[in-house]
Amino acid sequence: MATATDLDQLREELRAFAQANIHPRLVGMDDLDVERDIWRSPHHPAHDEFVAYEQASLEARLVCPHWSPEYGGRGFGELEMAVLAEELAAVGMPRLTRGMGERLCGPSIVRYGTPEQKARFLPRIISGEDRYCQGFSEPGAGSDLASLTTRGVVEGDEIVITGQKIWTSRAHLANVIFLLCRTDPDAPKHQGISFVIVPMADNGIEIRELITMAGDNAFCQEYIDGARAPLDNVIGGLGGGWKAAMTTLGSERGAVAAVQHLQYQRELDELVERAREVGRIDDPIVRQELAWAQCQVHVMEATGRRVLARLADGEELGPEASLTKLVWSEYHRRLGEIAMDLQGAAGLIRPEGDGYPIDRWQKAFLSSRAETIFAGSSEVQRRIIAERVLGLPRERAAT
Numbered sequence: 001m002a003t004a005t006d007l008d009q010l011r012e013e014l015r016a017f018a019q020a021n022i023h024p025r026l027v028g029m030d031d032l033d034v035e036r037d038i039w040r041s042p043h044h045p046a047h048d049e050f051v052a053y054e055q056a057s058l059e060a061r062l063v064c065p066h067w068s069p070e071y072g073g074r075g076f077g078e079l080e081m082a083v084l085a086e087e088l089a090a091v092g093m094p095r096l097t098r099g100m101g102e103r104l105c106g107p108s109i110v111r112y113g114t115p116e117q118k119a120r121f122l123p124r125i126i127s128g129e130d131r132y133c134q135g136f137s138e139p140g141a142g143s144d145l146a147s148l149t150t151r152g153v154v155e156g157d158e159i160v161i162t163g164q165k166i167w168t169s170r171a172h173l174a175n176v177i178f179l180l181c182r183t184d185p186d187a188p189k190h191q192g193i194s195f196v197i198v199p200m201a202d203n204g205i206e207i208r209e210l211i212t213m214a215g216d217n218a219f220c221q222e223y224i225d226g227a228r229a230p231l232d233n234v235i236g237g238l239g240g241g242w243k244a245a246m247t248t249l250g251s252e253r254g255a256v257a258a259v260q261h262l263q264y265q266r267e268l269d270e271l272v273e274r275a276r277e278v279g280r281i282d283d284p285i286v287r288q289e290l291a292w293a294q295c296q297v298h299v300m301e302a303t304g305r306r307v308l309a310r311l312a313d314g315e316e317l318g319p320e321a322s323l324t325k326l327v328w329s330e331y332h333r334r335l336g337e338i339a340m341d342l343q344g345a346a347g348l349i350r351p352e353g354d355g356y357p358i359d360r361w362q363k364a365f366l367s368s369r370a371e372t373i374f375a376g377s378s379e380v381q382r383r384i385i386a387e388r389v390l391g392l393p394r395e396r397a398a399t
């Protein structure tokens with residue numbers, strides 16, 4: 001564990017990095033995920049600044065810095081990651097992240113991958129060569145993920161996959177999908193599932209984009225017809241996919257717990273400013289709603305500190321990650337409603353322009369409706385909290 005002096009030194013280094021890399025067009029943005037790479041387009045106004053910031057982050061080894069130095073990281077623990085987030089937030093700069101490769105598949109590779117798999121997959125996530133999407137959900141398997149029916153058949157030293165996936169965020173921007181498939185149909189439901197990293201190009205995977213009510217093509221469905229991957233791409237061994245998937249889901253639900261209040265505080269400050277602009281800052285109901293939101297952000301900060309202390313002590317988050325997911329997603333959905341109420345009738349009118357333009361608060365309102373569904377719905381989180389955190393009796397299976 002890092003000592004206080006180490007942390008002070010690191011904070012100084014990261015503060016200097018953050019200040020040396022302030023790019024005005026990037027200030028105030030959410031973290032920059034590799035799969036959303038609109039910044040890479042030479043036509044984007046922030047393209048040059050993005051490229052410069054990406055380069056500086058890579059040189060300072062601040063892309064996936066929590067991974068081991070032998071794979072390109074710096075071996076940061078949770079405390080060091082929190083310091084990085086705090087120092088970037090202090091100057092309003094986003095963190096350069098590698099999205100689902102870093103946040104979802106990476107933790108499963110780190111935990112269950114062989115040394116050879118780590119050496120093969122992790123550096124390509126850091127460099128940005130591989131952009132991942134998550135192929136877990138299927139039309140008949142969402143909350144009850146273990147009902148998935150996509151098949152994986154071993155042929156020589158390859159695995160051949162056939163089936164359908166849905167709601168796959170940003171699949172149209174990814175070159176790799178990590179998916180779950182059933183490799184042993186005779187095994188009990190949670191066994192016989194394998195976790196496989198599959199290249200997407202020219203591999204029998206047809207991608208159809210789905211348009212969300214926020215007007216974007218944020219997710220897709222895939223028709224998979226005999227896609228092939230080397231058996232070496234199976235993480236956690238054949239039939240060992242469920243445990244690797246649980247690491248992914250735990251990370252998806254809980255990894256941001258320690259620092260998420262930073263982003264919500266920034267957003268809330270903007271909403272308070274908006275209330276001033278529209279002349280409603282003295283409205284007692286509005287003040288009450290904003291005060292409620294501020295309390296929630298403080299609760300998230302306090303919870304984050306507790307999570308940080310546990311992780312720093314080497315403990316794992318486990319099912320408690322569901323608490324984090326439930327709190328932030330329910331909070332954010334309510335904040336979207338508050339923001340729309342604040343705008344009054346103006347909130348119902350989209351800005352002028354081609355396509356389907358929506359303003360910042362309309363987007364927050366519409367997108368946050370999905371947040372209580374993805375990474376496990378609120379009902380499912382409540383069930384996990386009831387049964388696995390509080391130890392209440394298990395829900396009876398529906399007949």
Ligand SMILES: Cc1cc2nc3c(=O)[nH]c(=O)nc-3n(C[C@H](O)[C@H](O)[C@H](O)COP(=O)(O)OP(=O)(O)OC[C@H]3O[C@@H](n4cnc5c(N)ncnc54)[C@H](O)[C@@H]3O)c2cc1C
Binds near residue numbers: 134141167219371377
């Ligand atoms: C924006 C967005 C992005 C997504 N991105 C991805 C992605 O990248 N990759 C991926 O694999 N998936 C992704 N998903 C899918 C997401 O994980 C599923 O939508 C989610 O797990 C719910 O599954 P479902 O949609 O099949 O709903 P269902 O499981 O059919 O649930 C329907 C309703 O029943 C409730 N319900 C179900 N079971 C229970 C129960 N036991 N007790 C109480 N209530 C219950 C649910 O809460 C829900 O309200 C995404 C979803 C969204 C909305």
